[in-house]
Amino acid sequence: MKVLVAVKRVVDYNVKVRVKADKSGVETANVKFSMNPFDEIAVEEAVRLKEAGIASEIVAVSVGPQAATETLRTALAMGADRGILVQTDAEVQPLAVAKLLTVLAERDQPGLILLGKQAIDDDSNQTGQMLAALLGWPQGTFASKVSLADGTATVTREVDGGLETIALDLPAVVTADLRLNEPRYASLPNIMKAKKKPIETLTPDQLGIDVAPRLITLSVEEPAKRQAGIKVPDVAALVEKLTSEAKVI
Amino acid sequence: MSVLVLAEHEAGALKPATLNTVAAALQLGGEVHLLVAGADVGPVAQAAAAIPGVAKVLVAESDTLAHPLAEPLAAVLVALAPGRSAILAPATTTGKNVLPRVAALLDVAQISDVVAVVAADTFVRPIYAGNALATVRSTDAIKVVTVRTTAFAAAPATGGAAPIEAVSVAAPAARARFVSAQLSKSERPDLTSARIVISGGRGMQSGDNFHLLETIADQLGAAVGASRAAVDAGFVPNDLQVGQTGKIVAPDLYIAIGISGAIQHLAGMKDSKTIVAINKDPEAPIFAVADYGIVGDLFDVVPELVKELG
Ligand SMILES: Cc1cc2nc3c(=O)[nH]c(=O)nc-3n(C[C@H](O)[C@H](O)[C@H](O)COP(=O)(O)OP(=O)(O)OC[C@H]3O[C@@H](n4cnc5c(N)ncnc54)[C@H](O)[C@@H]3O)c2cc1C
Ligand SMILES: Nc1ncnc2c1ncn2[C@@H]1O[C@H](COP(=O)(O)O)[C@@H](O)[C@H]1O
Numbered sequence: 001m002k003v004l005v006a007v008k009r010v011v012d013y014n015v016k017v018r019v020k021a022d023k024s025g026v027e028t029a030n031v032k033f034s035m036n037p038f039d040e041i042a043v044e045e046a047v048r049l050k051e052a053g054i055a056s057e058i059v060a061v062s063v064g065p066q067a068a069t070e071t072l073r074t075a076l077a078m079g080a081d082r083g084i085l086v087q088t089d090a091e092v093q094p095l096a097v098a099k100l101l102t103v104l105a106e107r108d109q110p111g112l113i114l115l116g117k118q119a120i121d122d123d124s125n126q127t128g129q130m131l132a133a134l135l136g137w138p139q140g141t142f143a144s145k146v147s148l149a150d151g152t153a154t155v156t157r158e159v160d161g162g163l164e165t166i167a168l169d170l171p172a173v174v175t176a177d178l179r180l181n182e183p184r185y186a187s188l189p190n191i192m193k194a195k196k197k198p199i200e201t202l203t204p205d206q207l208g209i210d211v212a213p214r215l216i217t218l219s220v221e222e223p224a225k226r227q228a229g230i231k232v233p234d235v236a237a238l239v240e241k242l243t244s245e246a247k248v249i
Numbered sequence: 250m251s252v253l254v255l256a257e258h259e260a261g262a263l264k265p266a267t268l269n270t271v272a273a274a275l276q277l278g279g280e281v282h283l284l285v286a287g288a289d290v291g292p293v294a295q296a297a298a299a300i301p302g303v304a305k306v307l308v309a310e311s312d313t314l315a316h317p318l319a320e321p322l323a324a325v326l327v328a329l330a331p332g333r334s335a336i337l338a339p340a341t342t343t344g345k346n347v348l349p350r351v352a353a354l355l356d357v358a359q360i361s362d363v364v365a366v367v368a369a370d371t372f373v374r375p376i377y378a379g380n381a382l383a384t385v386r387s388t389d390a391i392k393v394v395t396v397r398t399t400a401f402a403a404a405p406a407t408g409g410a411a412p413i414e415a416v417s418v419a420a421p422a423a424r425a426r427f428v429s430a431q432l433s434k435s436e437r438p439d440l441t442s443a444r445i446v447i448s449g450g451r452g453m454q455s456g457d458n459f460h461l462l463e464t465i466a467d468q469l470g471a472a473v474g475a476s477r478a479a480v481d482a483g484f485v486p487n488d489l490q491v492g493q494t495g496k497i498v499a500p501d502l503y504i505a506i507g508i509s510g511a512i513q514h515l516a517g518m519k520d521s522k523t524i525v526a527i528n529k530d531p532e533a534p535i536f537a538v539a540d541y542g543i544v545g546d547l548f549d550v551v552p553e554l555v556k557e558l559g
Pocket of ligand 1: 013037038120449450451452453475476477478479490491492493494495496506507508509510511512513514517527528529530533545546547548
């Protein structure tokens, strides 16, 4: 069974992002980019399926600028077999990413598509669900455990009330939550090997998809800053402040 | 044109998140219709009809909807979409699971985690873990929106008397099936709507030590929360995680104990009215957002707090 994994290049989670002075977006010049952390978890899951003899081939896909090739190389170094870059410098919103992935899924016929539950830049949490809808496939979002057997994916999901387990007929879409696994670091030999693995470059035009944004960003602003408060010497002083100043207890 | 709101319910009761979502829907203009989907949802529909401002309650009742699986629920919402200006759901794990599916089936964008309604087509939403707020305008005919419930004061629960109408449910082939649920049971208030939240982090060192926090929670009528590190370490279950990728809370009082204040954690609690931090590291970033901080060992401070509140 072929497994497709979607990996997004995002501003690294350790970067303190700054809003641009003209309010058009956040500053991305000279900041560190990495693979979206949830996508690392998705790649790791695919690699484990291959190591378990369940997946035959892992195809990593990224939609973005030429630099997203680095993200694909990371996936290849972790154990993906080949990469597909859908190259565009334009902003591509989740619906358009889902449409591009749909075309690739119809072409490559994977039995499972893994994504992260959420990209930590747009915080949308949409693409996997949209992809499942467009393909007419079942979805297992926010997965903390996945097992595959007899054409069925059994997925344990992190939900507000705790955990929920569902069974999906394959092919299916699964999105990774934080506790699905702990992604490996690529070893140096594997990083070298990844340089020789193939990456196919396509464009949205070649895939026949219009990626024009449906949401127009009017402005991006900094949220109101919270003022740092005071340190209190002891518990008695804290309780006194909470009762008579903040009046919250 | 009307606005359709997906009601969230559990064990025969309407969840409070529905009231916040109705409040957001009322800001869009047009009639607000509430969809109650599930099996045996009579009492939920009654509760939904009592929300002032709701013009109509639609009830989709079927065994296939006994669990809120995305596939059958999306099919119901898509069937009800024509003629609507917007479809809203709370940004809970149910809303986040189903609404993108609905949007894609309608070939429209989905707008996640809205914190303000600027106009019927324009919304404010946090991006980059809440480090920026984007104002976005939708060019689609139907706006499909999840609502950050802490950003909208709840609509009243009673006083209305909306008519209740049954809608038919097509049963799509069930390619997804519910197997089981392992839900946390707690007598304490719900984390996302509690007036006081007391959260522990990696500094708690063990699940057993969380009992200290539970004691305070019971003294104050508070809910218990946690950082990702505390959940990852297995101290507490996943449904306690507060943050960018966990639950968003905005209580009157948030007490962070043994939590450093990583940006991903702050994203989930920085809109709390009053924040208290207890941490042994005076440089911990949590103090930069805390109204009141105590620098000290939590294993000294927390027992004292129990005594002081007792
Ligand atoms: C993609 C992604 C998503 C994430 N999502 C979330 C999320 O939703 N929520 C979240 O919380 N995190 C999230 N994180 C993790 C986040 O980056 C931090 O790693 C995490 O919040 C740290 O948890 P912590 O503060 O408990 O642990 P630490 O950072 O280890 O801090 C422990 C604190 O306890 C203090 N301490 C230790 N012992 C004592 C003592 N005896 N007395 C007093 N103080 C003590 C220390 O001084 C320290 O400040 C995410 C990370 C990523 C990459
Ligand atoms: N540009 C992209 N390229 C590849 N994968 C993406 C892209 N955007 C989103 N994804 C995938 O979809 C997931 C959810 O993203 P989002 O819906 O934007 O929060 C991510 O974790 C990725 O797996």
